[in-house]
Amino acid sequence: MSESTAGPVESIVLNDCTTLPKIGLGTYKLRGRSGAAAVESAIRSGYRLLDSAYNYENEGSVGAGIAAAGVDRNQLRVTTKLPGRYHERDQAIPAVEESLFRAGLEYFDLCLIHWPNPKQGKYVEAWRALIELRERGLLRSIGVSNFLPEHLETLQQETGVLPSVNQLEIHPWFPQTETIAKNHELGIAVESWSPVGRQTDLQQEPLLAQVAAEVDRSVVQTLLRWHVQRGAVPIPKSSDPERQRENLSVFDFTLSDEQVDRISSLARPEGRLKGQDPAVYEEF
């Protein structure tokens, strides 16, 4: 197995004084032995932030990849997410305990509420459970995913505790410029999910090929750099060690403001990949 060629990834400091690397590995669809091997190769290449979820059914693979890579636990930032069906306190607590058991870990660095599920209306209860788990030391940092500003406001009003991270769908078809700014104003770090457009034809956009040629990088590196420069932490998923390394190498070049804006101009009015609007979409 080849070792890291990249230097350590820089980090940002969260509102709870923990740190978050500026790029991470998405793990949706990485499962079983091949998933564990992909996680191991990513860590060996220099990834320190791993994004998992109860609903990906892969916390075991992520944990096995971590164990095989042999990096000090305190060097890693391991994330999981609480699913919608466990928002009630008495279900949330054992769900996170089960996630830890599956991963073979003593604590998660970050646990996010996966979706707010506003029609179900229990995300404040889930948030209180995460606060309790943080107090018990099972979670170092707590955050949310797919939370709209109104949901953040409710958390603040009801508990006085704001998330450290909000993980959102962000890519050039759906740049979420104002939402990123709103989260940053509140001191909440933003992560970008589906940062390179998953398996759509985003990467085939001619404008991206043009900018990539200007900076002499691949389209995917150009895309990831766009996220980094907009202050959002991308978590690209790749099962391939070579593409994992390619995706990590985005800290030795810059895009001009004009290039960033040009990429953002790909925004579409209905830019979400699958129309998953957290105001109405629910996931359990």
Ligand SMILES: NC(=O)c1ccc[n+]([C@@H]2O[C@H](COP(=O)([O-])OP(=O)(O)OC[C@H]3O[C@@H](n4cnc5c(N)ncnc54)[C@H](OP(=O)(O)O)[C@@H]3O)[C@@H](O)[C@H]2O)c1
């Ligand atoms: N919070 C949420 O609700 C939510 C929702 C969706 C996703 N997520 C998280 O965000 C992560 C990333 O999103 P995603 O998995 O939807 O999509 P993504 O990371 O935008 O795209 C992954 C796809 O891009 C390919 N790819 C990666 N690097 C490449 C490269 N350098 N060149 C060419 N192709 C490349 C991958 O193929 P290979 O694997 O073959 O390289 C895979 O098919 C997920 O894995 C998950 O952890 C969270």
